[in-house]
Amino acid sequence: MEPLDGNAIGGLLIDVFGAEMTGVVGTCGYCGDTGPVAGLVVYRQAPGTVARCRVCGNIVMVFVKVRGTTCVDLMGMASLGQPGAA
Amino acid sequence: MAGTAVRGRLTWQVATVAGLTRETPSVCTIELEPPDWAGHRAGQHLDVRLTAEDGYRAERSYSIASAPGERLSITVERLDDGEVSPYLTDELQVGDELELRGPIGGYFVWEPGDGSPLMLLAGGSGVVPLRCILRERVRTGSDVPARLLYSARTLPDVIYRGELGQHHDGVEVSYTLTRDHPPGWTGHTGRINADLLADTAWPAAANPVAYVCGPTSFVETAAAALVGLGYPPERVKTERFGATGGP
Numbered sequence: 601m602e603p604l605d606g607n608a609i610g611g612l613l614i615d616v617f618g619a620e621m622t623g624v625v626g627t628c629g630y631c632g633d634t635g636p637v638a639g640l641v642v643y644r645q646a647p648g649t650v651a652r653c654r655v656c657g658n659i660v661m662v663f664v665k666v667r668g669t670t671c672v673d674l675m676g677m678a679s680l681g682q683p684g685a686a
Numbered sequence: 687m688a689g690t691a692v693r694g695r696l697t698w699q700v701a702t703v704a705g706l707t708r709e710t711p712s713v714c715t716i717e718l719e720p721p722d723w724a725g726h727r728a729g730q731h732l733d734v735r736l737t738a739e740d741g742y743r744a745e746r747s748y749s750i751a752s753a754p755g756e757r758l759s760i761t762v763e764r765l766d767d768g769e770v771s772p773y774l775t776d777e778l779q780v781g782d783e784l785e786l787r788g789p790i791g792g793y794f795v796w797e798p799g800d801g802s803p804l805m806l807l808a809g810g811s812g813v814v815p816l817r818c819i820l821r822e823r824v825r826t827g828s829d830v831p832a833r834l835l836y837s838a839r840t841l842p843d844v845i846y847r848g849e850l851g852q853h854h855d856g857v858e859v860s861y862t863l864t865r866d867h868p869p870g871w872t873g874h875t876g877r878i879n880a881d882l883l884a885d886t887a888w889p890a891a892a893n894p895v896a897y898v899c900g901p902t903s904f905v906e907t908a909a910a911a912l913v914g915l916g917y918p919p920e921r922v923k924t925e926r927f928g929a930t931g932g933p
Contacts, residue, residue: 602902605926608747610790611733614696623793638793639924 606640609649612663613637616672619683629678631656637680696787697722698735703782704757709845712764713811714775717757720786725754728822729795729815729897732760732788736770744769749814749899749925750789753821761845763811794897794925798822802895802921803888804832807878807908809900810843815925816897817846820853831856835886837878837904839865860886878904880911890916899925 606622613621622638633655640651640660648664653676660676674680705717726732731749738744748760764775778784796804796819804823806816813836823832838844840863850859862874862882874882888894896917898908905926912922 603926604747605902605924607731607791607794607925608927610731610792611696611747611787614790618695620790620792622791623795636793638791 601643601645603652604642604644606636606638606642606651608642608644609651609663612649612670616663616670617683621683624681624683626660626680627678628653628656628658628660629676630658630660632678696733696790698785698787700783701758701786703778703780703784705759706778706780709761710843712775713761713845714764714778715751715759715761716774716778716784717752717759718784718786720758723758724789726750726758726789727754727791727795727797728819730789730791731815732786732790734760734770734774735785735787736773737785746770747790750818751814753818753825755825756821761811761814761817763845794899794923796822796895796897798826798828800895801830803892804830805888805894805896805912805917806832806834807883807896807898807900807912808834808836809878809904809908810838811845812898812900812904812925812927813845815899817849819897820850820857823857824853829856831888832858833886833888834859835862835874835878835883836860837862837864837900839863841868841871878908878911880914883908883911884915887912887915887917890918894921896922897925898922900927902926 610622624637626637627634639654641654643650651661653660662673664671699720701718701720704719707715709715731747733747735745751761752759762771762774765771808816864877867875896912898905905924909922909924913919
């Protein structure tokens with residue numbers, strides 16, 4: 601399945617962060633590329649959602665919903681800006 | 687509790703289908719009446735959720751086709767192997783209910799106060815949010831010059847063709863047909879590339895802002911070509927959809 605981009609998880613990110621996040625700038629923890637969340641490569645197949653860096657391809661965000669709770673892994677993100685600051 | 691959505695949270699709501707318009711054999715515009723809609727910005731999308739009888743749920747994002755202030759609508763292209771789009775384009779009836787949430791998105795958004803020339807690049811149904819931007823431009827009386835370059839497989843695949851032909855006053859619409867073109871076609875042919883954009887895009891010196899929406903390969907090619915023409919990367923806003931549908 602062809603991946604989407606970070607725009608497609610705007611709703612999921614509002615669920616998790618409580619704010620619009622697609623315009624927020626993040627830094628990849630692997631290659632240091634910086635850019636808006638909207639530019640990430642996003643795979644939405646079950647069982648979870650995976651976002652990869654568009655430059656180096658490493659995983660920067662993982663979201664998995666387990667029994668109504670969304671588990672979030674942002675270990676691949678070196679930084680993520682403040683919502684509303686974009 | 688009904689009507690007490692927490693601010694900053696998105697709440698699923700049940701909208702009523704108020705109208706259906708067949709745009710092409712595989713594309714349908716769906717007018718929606720949600721009970722609670724605070725308004726949206728041009729370029730945003732909404733999430734649609736279908737729930738099967740066994741509880742299985744499928745969720746997709748669709749770009750909003752209507753300008754802010756107009757009746758809310760989305761335009762959906764049927765993907766033959768899709769879980770959601772065939773139902774929306776072929777089975778949905780006026781009066782049906784549809785679960786949605788939105789508006790969503792703050793990156794791929796155009797504000798009418800932005801005075802920069804608009805360079806809009808659409809691949810297939812990627813034209814939907816760009817149509818919203820053009821309608822918003824008209825609705826707000828903006829006089830920023832705008833160009834839309836729309837890549838479609840064939841002329842009958844062009845969505846909103848009649849409407850796009852009616853834009854005047856600073857809007858230039860051109861097409862490139864990638865698969866087949868009618869006899870005597872004077873527009874562009876073939877896939878979008880750097881040469882075509884060098885001929886059709888605003889020069890970077892005009893300080894344009896670009897919105898590129900379509901399949902991933904289209905967006906990658908178009909965005910790279912614009913940057914190659916001197917557009918700063920942050921002035922090239924991109925939205926990609928894969929084979930799973932919008933936005």
